Amino acid sequence: MKKIAVLTSGGDAPGMNTAIRAVVRRGIFKGLDVYGVQNGYKGLIAGDFIPMDFKSVGDILHRGGTILQSTRCDEFRTEEGQKKGIEQLENAGISGLVVIGGDGSFQGATKLNAQGVAAIGIPGTIDNDISGTDYTIGFDTAVNTALDAIDKIRDTASSHERTYVIEVMGRNAGDIALWAGMCAGAESIIIPEAIDDIEDVIDRVQRGAKRGKKHSIIVVAEGVGKGDEIGKVIEERTGFETKVTILGHFQRGGSPSAYDRMMSTQMGAKAVDLLVDGIAGVMVGLRNGQLVHTPFEEALQYKRTLDMSTYDLARSLSI
Numbered sequence: 001m002k003k004i005a006v007l008t009s010g011g012d013a014p015g016m017n018t019a020i021r022a023v024v025r026r027g028i029f030k031g032l033d034v035y036g037v038q039n040g041y042k043g044l045i046a047g048d049f050i051p052m053d054f055k056s057v058g059d060i061l062h063r064g065g066t067i068l069q070s071t072r073c074d075e076f077r078t079e080e081g082q083k084k085g086i087e088q089l090e091n092a093g094i095s096g097l098v099v100i101g102g103d104g105s106f107q108g109a110t111k112l113n114a115q116g117v118a119a120i121g122i123p124g125t126i127d128n129d130i131s132g133t134d135y136t137i138g139f140d141t142a143v144n145t146a147l148d149a150i151d152k153i154r155d156t157a158s159s160h161e162r163t164y165v166i167e168v169m170g171r172n173a174g175d176i177a178l179w180a181g182m183c184a185g186a187e188s189i190i191i192p193e194a195i196d197d198i199e200d201v202i203d204r205v206q207r208g209a210k211r212g213k214k215h216s217i218i219v220v221a222e223g224v225g226k227g228d229e230i231g232k233v234i235e236e237r238t239g240f241e242t243k244v245t246i247l248g249h250f251q252r253g254g255s256p257s258a259y260d261r262m263m264s265t266q267m268g269a270k271a272v273d274l275l276v277d278g279i280a281g282v283m284v285g286l287r288n289g290q291l292v293h294t295p296f297e298e299a300l301q302y303k304r305t306l307d308m309s310t311y312d313l314a315r316s317l318s319i
């Protein structure tokens with residue numbers, strides 16, 4: 001293998017730039033020519049490749065977003081789209097591809113791998129929702145961003161004796177809500193994996209008020225899809241002024257945390273080392289604190305499960 005490429009795909013996540021830097025520099029260190037693919041799979045289909053040298057990834061490891069841009073590309077789901085992408089790689093003499101993204105992105109990488117392109121995945125999504133790894137790049141930063149926002153909302157909630165329903169990201173996964181909610185001491189955390197009974201949520205708000213609490217915080221994951229509704233019911237039933245704040249894409253940006261920088265760097269370098277060792281069709285991941293690699297089919301086969309003991313603990317501390 002002489003030439004490899006790297007792309008970012010799906011929703012961006014803090015740490016993607018750090019991972020790009022690691023792939024490029026580790027690749028050069030291992031004697032490879034490294035290319036960046038602009039705009040994810042869309043750029044692959046268009047043959048939008050740029051040669052990357054050591055300097056091209058200087059001064060990016062601390063920046064949010066992705067210097068290669070990212071897209072969600074429907075055309076690449078089709079055989080026709082995949083064929084075009086493979087032709088572009090062949091024409092450029094590129095035989096290895098590192099895909100940084102979520103499970104949708106790995107569906108595409110699986111198809112490429114089956115057709116002779118040595119593809120490796122790096123889990124990059126703030127949602128932390130990929131099976132085959134305990135961690136996805138961007139999660140730690142997103143949780144800290146959400147937590148910072150909740151702490152600030154709590155200040156004003158307390159001054160005005162209000163209840164706040166705060167919706168955080170997480171399409172189908174409650175990880176951000178669970179971590180941010182636990183660390184913020186939320187009264188209730190509502191996640192797709194365990195939708196709390198609204199009566200219980202109301203109960204907790206009322207019990208808190210009886211104890212003299214000046215505010216209540218309820219964190220709800222986007223995937224539950226009911227932030228406004230929950231806010232309305234709580235206000236009607238408790239009589240407490242209740243506001244709803246949706247944090248949204250704010251959580252996707254920002255400088256990656258130290259943990260995200262470390263994970264992105266380790267996973268980026270590992271992806272290159274695997275390619276050099278002739279291993280492909282796998283996703284790099286973290287399992288019990290160790291870097292591992294899992295075949296795409298296996299990583300995509302199972303729905304990732306959330307550790308519910310953390311959820312139970314959070315509930316037991318906010319009674």
Ligand code: F6P
Pocket residue numbers: 011102125126127169170171222252
């Ligand atoms: O997958 C990451 C994520 O931020 C989800 O939490 C969210 O549902 C989705 O992406 C939003 O996607 P988009 O940026 O395309 O609106």
